[in-house]
Amino acid sequence: MAAFANILVGGVFHAAVLFLVAAGLQLVFGVQKIVNLACGSFYALGAYFGITFIQYATQLGISPWLILPGLIISGILLGFIGPPIERMLRSVYGRDESFQLLLTFALVLMFQDVFKFVWGANPRALDSAYLIYGIIRTGDFSVPVYNLLVIAAAVVTAAGLGAFLQRTNYGRILRATAENRDMAEALGVDVRRIYSIVFTLGAVLGTTAGALVVPTAAASLDMAIEFVIEAFAVVVIGGLGSMRGALVGALIVGLIRAYSIVFFPELEVLAIYMIVIAVLIFRPAGLFGRSLA
């Protein structure tokens, strides 16, 4: 039973991180209709930056209680890369999907070498930084407090995003732009500004997720291309453009991974893509997406 619970918490932790990245992907796709392959690179950027931050923090002897807020703040600060990249993507708005995919693919290639240049080719990890807040134990069941805090942060983000999109005026404007760009523009919405903000918000979700994951996992050059494909599985299962879909999709993918690693290690990734294919065939719009027609 305890083993079962351990895996559950591990799966939910993975899902929490996946949700943040997938939410960024959904936001950008929902409003700008662009599939952003580079969201995995934002995640990796956050992770590398997080490692540098923690190293400086420990050198300067900053209280460990400031580590988590510090990571979140550094993730948010990295959002400044959003506007210039959005500026570059402007040239492919409304053009064929292949060009949009390729331009973000170009970003993936470039980011990978930027990481190599700044942080080197070897994976960078921190020794047991996830233990800074201790471990909760009851019998065989044990979980690092840090992981619980990250899960809580993701839940708060999900609730905050939901409230922002549903309850605030700005959220309504975003949804209106997603619904019908031309009509929103005709009604006086500054669509350029909206796009820039949405893309930056999407990037911040990715970088923050990366910064948060770094105390528990290494940052490596391959993490961007590995994670983006997982985030894709999440959004396809949940339905492109749907926030609720991102949440449910992330839980499905996170839990399947966690359980299959323990019980059927061969099926770890296979199972996820089986589900993706099944969803695309039987419910192409995803579990929470709107029908295609």
Add this chain to the structure above:
Amino acid sequence: MKVSPAAIVALCGTCALALLPAVVPPYYAGLMIPFFGYAIALLGFNLLFGYTGQLSFGHAMFLGFGAYGAAVMSGVLGIKSFELVLLTVMVASAAIALPMGLLCVRYVGIFFGMLTLAFGMLFHSFLFKFYSVTGGDSGMRVPRMNILGLEFAQYNKIEFLAGPFYYYCLGILVVAGFVMWRIVHSPFGLHLRTIRDNARKAEYLGVHVHRFRLAAFVISAAFGAAGGAILGFRIGLADPELVYWTQSGQLVFMAVLGGFANFFGPIIGALTFTLLQDQLQSLTEYWRFVLGAILALIVIGFPEGIAGLANDLWRRLARRVA
């Protein structure tokens, strides 16, 4: 008899490639083998992408079918005839693509891309995880095979690749190019272009949209497997990296680099990409950055690719002369 400009381009290109091993060191002739592999695969890819308007983002899977098929046939079953291997992997790839295509061709745009991507990743994770069958991340060996029943035992592997195998692959590329030319200029090819430009209208005119897309999908799978078998033979190894989604992205990169609107675009793209990657890798360890920057530049500034640029230049020159 009127000679079409395309025929002249094809003839000049073939002659240049045929003379190449005589003038450049064997290293470059050997470097052309992956070019042949990619070019053949891209001819098929572009039937789907350029002519039918379906962007497959999992096309590297078919390269994998070819390479792993070659590994199984020659390494496990001991078949030494490369022609037999080539034909078998093409047929097998087409056979696998048939049910897959039945599921995929109902979708267009991003959903088609996603579904092909998912199939590609499914195959990749199978290759990666089932060590006992596929050798996992270390892959499967592709032993040397005979071509046209000749063993060329007096050549070592590099000489063999730069000599007989080079001309062999050039021959395959010419045949593949000719076959593809006939395909896209047949009524079948016209159907595909009609579907690309307006699927609903095509359907209204009585075109079986799904059936034609499926046929294009299956043909491109066979071409992809042929290219993959050549790639596997050259490295002597079939590994899962060949099937990863970034490899599929690279195929799209090559097609766009060369210009997917032009019949020769993908071949030009494969050539440019292969040479560019080789040169950049020897110049800098940050070659990915440069490739990415070039890709971004092409997507933003020159969506017609190299073939489009050449066409523009040609037209401008012709105008000045006239």
